[in-house]
Amino acid sequence: MCGIAGWVDLSGLGPDAQAIAERMNDEHVRRGPDGSGIWLSRYAVLAHRRLSVIDIENGEQPMLFPAAPGSETRWALTYNGELYNYRELRSELSSRGHRFRTSSDTEVVLAAWVEWGTRAVERFNGIFALSVWDDREETLWLVRDHLGVKPLHYFHDGERLIFGSEAKSILAHPDVVTAIDEDGLRQLVLPLLKFPGTNPYRGISEVLPGQVLEFSRRGVRTIRYWDVKDLVGRPSEAKDLGEAVGQLRALLDDTVTRQTIADVPLCTFLSGGLDSSAVTALANGLPGRGGVGSFSVDFADASDTADSRSALDRRFAREAADHIGSRHSNIVLDSALLAREDVRDATVRARDLPNGFGDLDTSLLLLCREVRKHATVALSGEAADELLGGYLWFHEPRAVWADTFPWIADSPAHGHLHQRVLGTIDPGLARTLRLEEYLRDEYATALGGLTFDPALSREERRHREIIHLAVSYFLPMLLDRNDRLSMANGLEVRVPFTDHRIVEHLVTMSQQVHNAGGREKGVLRDAVSDLLPVGVLERKKSPYPTTPDPEYARTLERQLASVLDDPPDGLADIFAPQVLAPGGLADSARSHGLVSNFEGEVVLNFASWLRQYSPKLAI
Known part of the structure; x- marks a missing residue:
């Protein structure tokens, strides 16, 4: 895993190209602490920061072809990711x-x-963001x-295209202004959605998942080589539940085997x-992998109750680890550390934006x-809920049948988080941004182009619509969060459930198969039933834990009071006057819901971001 950056200027590079490239590359030093490289030609600059995972001694980038000394370079590559089938491709x-x-996957990609x-x-199996010149x-x-x-952003203005793994590297280019227009503001105040291809910073876009973007003297052209929208309407190739279960297990076995390849x-x-227990069990059962290290997060709090989320995670993680045989460590975080302002600043800096989930983000960081003190690569169970309908908003009627994205519907299925955020926004700004109209348009766009067999029931069609919405608008938010907060520590997180073969298998299944046995994710429970203890196998979905410590809430109240005494420029333009009034967020800071202290966390995140980035706001 690494960080990539660079640009192409078809009018020719200026005299400061090397210095600018170094500045952009330095923004990715946490993504790639093990090495760096920059290559320049007449029109192109490619930069790379390396986190060594495969073939540690070789594989330096940017990588060139032909590579023979004295040969004229035709192709240059800078690459972030892992190609899990590189050995088969190398042989071919x-x-x-x-x-x-070398024995690196980078050379195989090139x-x-x-x-x-x-x-x-179309032949690649892996996670990757790459640039080829x-x-x-x-x-x-x-x-x-x-x-x-893996993230990949770009900025295009005529004959020039600037790119980078993270927006911060593009913003380091002197010709890119840190500005937020109205569309950007809409995205910032709607943190529970990640709109495909967009970024709040003006002029910066994202390469879409499954997309190739080409830039030349003919302009910009894009090719979508893979899109989940093309899959959800298809019938499953599995003839029955037994076949679906068997195919899923075979795919999981193969995927986890591939994703445990590492020289670190x-x-x-x-x-x-x-989900995480299944991945851990599969990894631990591989030859030579017995006693794989496993880690969970926990919170120090004397008032913690036996049925709190953190206590339940602690108990079930230990039960799973004991059954599987992993070498388990429970990482305990205290509220003083979680609430430290430098930790919040580092979290906001890692994400480049104030969008976040408070202590859910700081605890993950x-x-x-x-x-990272113990390993360079970690496997995660992320994405299974989106692919299999594991969240409550796949099942709670008010969320399912709402004429909007189900997780922002006014229902208890996602803790009313959307409504809680909107309650903090200045009403005048909300009217100016036409947020409700914007959401309606985005929702209509999200469902546009989906095609289904007319024989499908209303319930089945809706289930597949929500699968598409979850994979395209909710999961990207979580994948971006995982990548930024892990790579900010030089830790590579692999996500077996995002293997495109598993995705293609799962999203074509019927709701009945997903919920086999009358349980959400029933087909997965059946597929790994021989690997896990009954308690874990039958456990209900539990959200990522949030600290229950009341002292954390009190610390946030003090921090909010300090911020409101001397707010950064722009804060009063975003949030409602009553929110920024003394004591206006006191009740919110003490609340404990799906995400504790959520409203207060939102304000503190924005304050941190405004201080660090000083963006020009279109307000």
Whole structure:
């Protein structure tokens, strides 16, 4: 895993290109602490920060082809990710005459591009964001993996295209202004949605998941090589539940086997839930992987009750670890550490934006920081709920049948988080941004183009619509969160459930198969029933834990009071006057819901972001 950056200027690079590239590259130092490289030609600059995972001694980037000394470079590659089927591709490419100098997957990616061009991505199994420059054809390609696990942003203004793993690297270019227009403001005040291809910073976009973007003298052209929207209306290839279960288990076995390939220590995140426990059990059962390290997050609080989320995670994680045989560590975080302003600032900096979930984010950052002391790669159970209908908003009627994204519907299925955020926003700003109209338009766009067999029932059609919405508008938010907060610590998180073969298998299943046995994710429970203890196998879905410590809430109240005594520029333009009045958020800071202290956390995140980035706001 790494960080990539660079740009192409078809009018020619200026004299400061090297210095600018170094500045952009330095923004990714936490993503790639093990090495760096910059390559320049007449029109292109490619930069790379490396986190060594495979072939530690080799695989430096940017990587060039031909690579022979004295040869004129045709292709240059800067690449972030892991190609899990690189060994099979290497063998095939060797049979076609390619000769390899390293055992890295990077060299396989470059050779595949030389051999097949843009069609190479159809053969890739992995998580990746990459840039290829063809010096002869003066063409740049940007490519992102099927589900968008690895981020990739770009800024295009005529003859120039600037790109980077994170927005901060693009903002380091002197010609990109840190500005937020009205569309950007809409995205900032709607943190529970990640709209495909967009970024709040003016002029910055994201390469879509499953997309190839081409930039040349002909302009910008895009190709979507994979899209979940094309899948959800298809019938399952499995004839019955038994076949669906068997195919899912075979895919999970193969995927986890591939994703444990690493030349550095590897571990798993283990919350004691079904998804992370299944991944840990599969990884632990592989030859040579016995006693895999597993980690969970916990909170120190003397008043913690036996049925709190953190207490339940602690109990089930230990039960799972004991049954599986993993070497389990429970990382305990105290409220003083969680509430530290430098930890919040680091979390906001990692995400480049104030969008976040309070102590759910700071605790993940701190968990990854601790895990990085023991491992460089971690496997996560993320994405199973979106693919299998695991959340309450797949089942709670008011959420299911709402004429909007189900997790922002006015129902208890997602803790009314959307309504809680909107309650903090200045009413005049909300009217100016036409938020309700914007959401209606985005929702209509999200469902546009979906096609279903007319024989499907109303319930089945809606279930598949929600699967599509979850994978395209909710999961990207969580994948981005995972990538930013883990890579800010130089930790690579792999996500087996996002293997595109597993996705293709799961999203075509019927609701009945998903809920086999009358339980959400029933097909997954059946697929791993031999691996897990009954308690974990039958456990109800539990959200990521939030600290129950009342002292944390009191600390937030003091921090809010301090911020409101001297608010940063722009804060009063975003939030309602009564929210920023003395004591206006006291009740919110003490609340304990799906996300504790949520309203207060939102204000503190915005204050941190405004101080660190000083954006120009279109207000």
